[in-house]
Amino acid sequence: MSEPLIVGAMVRTLGAYPSGWRQPGAHRTPATDADILRRVARAGEEAGLDYLFFGDWLATGPDLEFRDPYLLARIDPVSAVLYLAGLTSRIGLIATVNTTYADPYATARSLASLDVLTGGRAGINLVTGAEPRAAGNHGRDAHADNENRYDRAEEFVSALSGLWDSWSEDAWIADAERGVLIDPTGLRPTDLRGAHVRVTGPLNVARPPQGRIPIVHAGTSPRSRALAAAEADLALIAAPTIDEAVAARRVLRDLAAQAGRAPGDVRVIAPVLPVVAETVDAAHRIVERLLALVPLADDAHKDRTSFPANRSVDALADVLGVDPEDPLRAATFDDAVTRADVTRLGSGGAALVERLAVIAGLRVGATLTWRHLVAANAVPGAFVVGDAATVADHFETWRDEGAVDGFNVLSAFQPAQFEAFAGLAAPELRRRGLLRRLDDADRPTLRDRVSGLRPVTRHDAV
Template structure:
């Protein structure tokens, strides 16, 4: 396989991403903490030659998530699970999520380096700074901190972690039984980092990772998050909904990477994608409609229930009525459409003239209905208010169709330069993972877009990334250069 290569990651959502996916006949819904189940999914993705298997995480929870994604109500801890998976898989990358806001650089460097050793070079760290302020209450913090404060900490955090990974040179271990020399002390380096948020002496008490640096991932759209990603990440997750948005985002990230002195080709942008795929277009659309029919709508379809609270009173935790979603009703839909839908029957056709009054977001919802169902406002197969309400509820990039149609979507984004691949998610499991692997992956391989086998053993190999040189060793190799210990310790 030559030329630019498509990358595919798989994100583990125990019950799938569709709000009602767990209710679909035959769907898994009670195995989020079943190790055999997680291994099964990872092995399916590995057999299809995915680049990585990804564990998200969240440091707070609430039962209100039952209305949006049951997979995030309670999650298995990523590092423990990835370490277990490392012993039962051989090639697929293993992505773990960790939050610098609630971690220490030494601990994180040790965990990631150890996972890289256990997996023989397949570890990856997904950096998140955390949008849920409730996490502070779980970590003895007075406050979560604003975005700038969290990113200031994250910037320093990443620099320290990188320096810790490099604190042992690759050949620092001598292990000479005859002489009794076990290590070369000149190749083990203290950081003596004294920064704003962290003071870290070092060195790390783990040998340098097999990949040199485990692969770094990041997601975000803010200016600060883009800078962090362009400077430090190897893979960026994007939330682009259209090719135009994808082009703008990827172009901006590549320009920023260049400004940080990086080769933009060393950074892959992978939007998330939930494909609903079947042998035929008609069957895929029927699955989509069947899933939506299982969504629980608000009791008051005109205006919904109460907005979810920051956290319910202690004596009401777990009561559904205290977590009314407030979004699954015609009132919420009306706000997005810019058009009053509250007086309409859900199953009545949307009149053609209504679209003229829709907001741009409303017109996008109408377009999503057409792409997902084939039904159009005012068309021969008319879209209904129910269709628009479901499109409002089922958010995120989603493509519905046959293997060829899903492959067309992926190829169009890839060839346009709007993405370097996708982070694939399943609407429900396990059927939809099998459908993508059995139907779409072979089509992508037939088109020469995706690998038929792994060409290397590490995640860096899969992503086409070089192993980073150790700056201490690089400086020592040139006798005319004096190592800039302060810069190395700061991660520069």
């Protein structure tokens, strides 16, 4: 029998789809994020998900309003997981830390503290950053190049491991009768002096219950994949098709073997954006409304200098290679798309139309408009749309084809869509053996859930 998948939720309080916050009843005020975090944590834990995942972005700007609204204002991820630590009892809590700017000692200390306070539910997602504006926010003139960022990231991981290994498993004696609190030989310095990271140690927090806190990493560059294969417990990939996911997983497992690990030591996780409802038609209507609410290049936005350039019929025609003189470029957003129009849009347009039929049930000459086409092209999403069985079919197919070891679930808007996934899809996933049992007491820590491998300290390995 196949292993259950690793299933976590990637939490974005304003929703993962740019127009999600405009849905009726959707959360849209970052000042009240605490309310949504509590609801998401409760729903995720009751559904038996393995973890909640919090990403990060170290800058903001008006351009994000249209591209990624959830990045405009958000809670610091370490603060978010610490907030939820006392409100949850089973679910893992993964926070993102940028190794380019973070201090390794402070990072090791805060995550070890979280692990102790939660009985082993902490996780850390390490990123090197890709936002040039972040440099100025950290007192630097420019963002580091890729090679230097990964040189530092590798040393950062070594520092974390060394600090978490400060205490041996049996160093804390607490023998009141003899007056012996610790075995001093079990408290070791880190003494890392790298080109980018220096830390002496030891860490002044007890050894984390998980030994070393599970590490997550994502990226497509050779250095990023090498870091994930050598150090990560979970490797996040962005693969739009099952074939691409199979290939990416194979590469990461091969790299893990080259790094001296068992190929299965690194688990591959893909993002998915399920739009879930009681019926397939109801789910289609949700996606249709999401597309209808995407801001396009009409009079309401024409004066915004930060407005994206790709949200017009003309821009879509350029992408699809339509003749500059073709009169279809004059179509308005609410005009119906005809079969003749689709023919003139070529193979790219036909593929886009087919996708809209799948995710929104929209048909040429009936319900499909240029607004839908432009929005779907300008703001694509990794949608899996339907009822609980549709979502479970997707998860099952990707597992059985060897594409992934699990999924990061995104929600188009909060809280309704996450609660729909938790209430409708999660029970069906569990019924099929794709999600762990709610009473899986043998896996109390996040590491138990995502790998089951207890790391040996660098001192014990000598």
